Amino acid sequence: MIRVLIVEDQRMIREMLEQYLRRENGYNVCEALERAEYAPDYCFYHRIDLVIMDICTEGKMNGFEASAQIKQKKPNTKIVAVTSMLDSGFLECGRENGVDSMWYKDLSAETLMSVIERTMKGESVYPDKVPEITIGHAVNYDFTKGEIRVLRLLVQGKTYKEIAAELNISPDTVKEHVSNMLSKTGFKSKLQLTIEVVSKKMIVPNV
Incomplete structure (x- = not known):
């Protein structure tokens, strides 16, 4: 069973991710947090295999900073960053901070599941480029x-x-x-x- 932590500040999206993953075989959602700053300590004190990480949350730390701390403490924990922001710098920043894969929220839930599955198999899944704006x-x-x-x-x-x-x-x-x-x-x-x-x-x- 893959143990999952969700970090998402928007309640509706957070609940949607929880419900979606709980319907999938082999995934156990252990916790869903509103702020990225809480994620490193949670991963340190609990066994988490996968973090679904929102990049832009309220609080003292963004998702990239939290991801870097998680990877320092738990390098084997997989991180899939999710965002609705189309900033091209996010792709480079994600790689620099140890994020395994990146997914845009505007894509379908099936695409997210595909990214998660590939990430858990050891792949790093990043878009070739951001969508056109x-x-x-x-x-x-x-x-x-x-x-x-x-x-x-x-x-x-x-x-x-x-x-x-x-x-x-x-x-x-x-x-x-x-x-x-x-x-x-x-x-x-x-x-x-x-x-x-x-x-x-x-x-x-x-x-």
């Missing part, structure tokens, strides 16, 4: 890596000067990146741009 007249794949790096810091409310210092580029280069993104999207201001990318879940602040 429309941002004004552009899509997320129209932005360069440099533009995305600038955009992440814009979303955090940093000034051009602060962004330039953090990325080790000139303020003029920052302005050029922002100008290019506004041209691609058709937006009139960087405020409009940042509001749109956050609302479309393309960039997740402070994760």
Whole structure:
């Protein structure tokens, strides 16, 4: 019997995951937690084979940070991260923090079950890329890596000067990146741009 811990802050999704896994043969849902920060200690004091981990929960710790701590204490515990956020940086961040597999909530429950089964067999299952997102007249794949790096810091409310210092580029280069993104999207201001990318879940602040 595979012992499962669910970490999900949305009650409806948490209950759906519990019900779904309990209908599957061979899975025992031991606990369902609202906050990622509680997961490392729970895994330390209980035998857990699989964690279904939401990335963005309330509290002191996000799902990536919790996953890293779980892997430090219990390296054999499998972790499948689930998220509705379409931030491309999540894929890299997941791998860096020991997440075995990644699944988008907008996909079907059958797809999640397939990811879980493959993960428990030792596979690492990640999407090749995030789904396409429309941002004004552009899509997320129209932005360069440099533009995305600038955009992440814009979303955090940093000034051009602060962004330039953090990325080790000139303020003029920052302005050029922002100008290019506004041209691609058709937006009139960087405020409009940042509001749109956050609302479309393309960039997740402070994760």
